[in-house]
Amino acid sequence: MTMSALRLVGVAVLLGAYPPPRLPAQDPWPILDGAGAAYRTVRGLSADFLQVVMNPLVGEPDTTWGKLYQKPPSLFAMRFTHPAGDRIVADGRSFWLYTPSTTPDQVIRTPIPKVGTTGPNLIGQFVDHARERYRARYVGADTLSRDGVADIIALDPKDPTLPYRGAVIWIARSDSLVRRMEIAETSGQQRIVILRGLRVNGDLPQREFKFSVPRGVQVIDQ
16 A cells, blocks of 8 residues: 555654664564464454644644554555545555545546555555565553553665655554554655554455545546
8 A cells, every 4th residue: 555645643752752772672573473473364354543644844733533444455445534524445456545625526546556565455564574574673562542562663664665764563462463553754744543443354344445436526547
């Protein structure tokens, strides 16, 4: 999934705020390996999301929230409660970005690559095959309000073409699933996504992964 296409969550601690871990440093890889294994058992998930995007050129953070759905390998949806009506949908063939709160007369459609990506997902891009994709360091532990203790791990991508220069993720010890992501994008934006009420392998309505172009809305292909 192209991170610049997402409108996501939260005001929080940024990458630069974390000091280097004191020696002896904890090995992050057993935690990441466990997170990757847990993610690969997910046949579908849903969660409430909170997203905060901080752009140094704009000033005030853009805070949004709503419901997230994902069904690997290529079905994904973010349906916004605020701003109401905005939505992001990956239907298996195309990735749709529709934000009537800002551009009500158009929807952006992007083809989903069939190979060479983790598919349109939010969590998998950080934990699936992480050893191949990232350099990692253990930052510390944090108490999540609803999900117990999480391990915090900083990731530096090995691929310089990715649209972000680093990420920090919170992995819950209870189930090894990611609950929070802080992403430093190459554009200079900081993006925070927090997942709450995570539900795994339940029934997901197929309608959540379908997008119908509203009447009078122009489709912009990219």
